[in-house]
Amino acid sequence: MTQPPLVFTIDAVCPVTGARAGRIATRHGEIPTPVFMPVGTQATVKAMAPFELEEIGARIILGNTYHLHLRPGGELVRDAGGLHSFMSWRRPILTDSGGFQVFSLASLGRISDDGVACRSHIDGSEHFMSPEWSMATQLQLGSDIAMCFDQCAPFPCTREQAEEAERRTALWAGRSKRAHERGAADAPHQALFGIVQGSVYEDLRLRSASELIPMDFPGYAVGGLSVGEPTDEMYRILDALKPVLPESKPRYLMGVGRPDNLVEGVARGIDMFDCVLPTRNGRNGTLLTSRGPINIKSKRYERDFAPIDPDCDCYACRNFTRAYVRHLYRAGEILAMRLCSWHNLRFLVRLGERMREAILNGSFPRFSAEFLARYASPEGDALPEDRS
Secondary structure (H helix, E strand, O other): OOOOOOEEEEEEEOOOOOOEEEEEEEOOEEEEEOEEEEEOOOOOOOOOOHHHHHHHOOOOEEEOHHHHHHOOOHHHHHHOOOHHHHHOOOOOEEEOOOHHHHHHOHHHEEEEOOEEEEEOOOOOOEEEEOHHHHHHHHHHHOOOEEEOOOOOOOOOOOHHHHHHHHHHHHHHHHHHHHHHHHOHHHOOOOEEEEEEOOOOOHHHHHHHHHHHHHHOOOEEEEOOOOOOOOHHHHHHHHHHHOOOOOOOOOEEEOOOOOHHHHHHHHOOOOOEEEEOHHHHHHHOOEEOOOOOOEEOOOHHHOOOOOOOOOOOOOHHHHHOOHHHHHHHHHOOOHHHHHHHHHHHHHHHHHHHHHHHHHHHOOOHHHHHHHHHHHHOOOOOOOOOOOOO
16 A cells, blocks of 8 residues: 555644644654744745754745745756755755745736736746646645645735635635646655635635535645734634644644744644744844743843843853844844844744643643743733744
């Protein structure tokens, strides 16, 4: 019997919240869950070398299909031996579908049921993105997990706009699945996830799930959240989907990277997260700590000789002080952005590890309550919103 490209095993479930600790087995290694996945948009996680990502405990990273299509091109990556070989990353990779660019670059494109005609944000050249294009490109990239081509509705949007995006997402999911099956020989290790859409309209979310579940994808993502809606709306949608999405398959909340959102998401049965927040905010001097985010460029850290976060075990926290990192920023040193990105990534990867441990030993309700109380403490600064 042929081994499936992805096998998900649930090791423990919190009886109070339903939080899950599991393992996703892929050809390039096992992924313990809950897991935060660093984003490597252009075949690199900004400011980080692959061996450094391994050191911080990253078990899987992301690549961006649209950006890699524009440069260097899917065929080139395929000829280089696939994305793993091209970027020298030995562990699993997930590629998004390009569907989020339909949302983020909407002003550059025209959407129809056939696909999206758009112009490159780099040179203005014309491109056509469709489910078949997305599957062909992701098969060339050779990722372990590919995503269906979908349409993400903006927030706010009318019910009619959300309904149209949900309808098109279901249509494109079927085409994605058929195209992926036709090309499976090119990357037999690759699993394809479906994406639930529907904006903040609960009935549309449930409709989307009901249309995708019979397609029997190896995993399901929740897309179209963290696009500007209030946090309570995100949690309401996750609460509605929690009893509906298949328990035996991994659940992925796309584009979410705030630490409190991760904890609340895991409490609602989510297994996987990704976001550019840790690296983008790190480059701008915003650091995640167990007592809330801080802006290291603030003058109040000028003579602060404590680690970035006394509770963190990352390289930056083990070796440097807040005062030193602030000095690096003021001096315009690249090391400042590297250390802050390093810390933020480790903070979120470690948060996934700590939540997994808490689920396994039965202490997740206490862990989540204590973490959220500390994270909301007065020491923290405002954390900028972000989305991959």
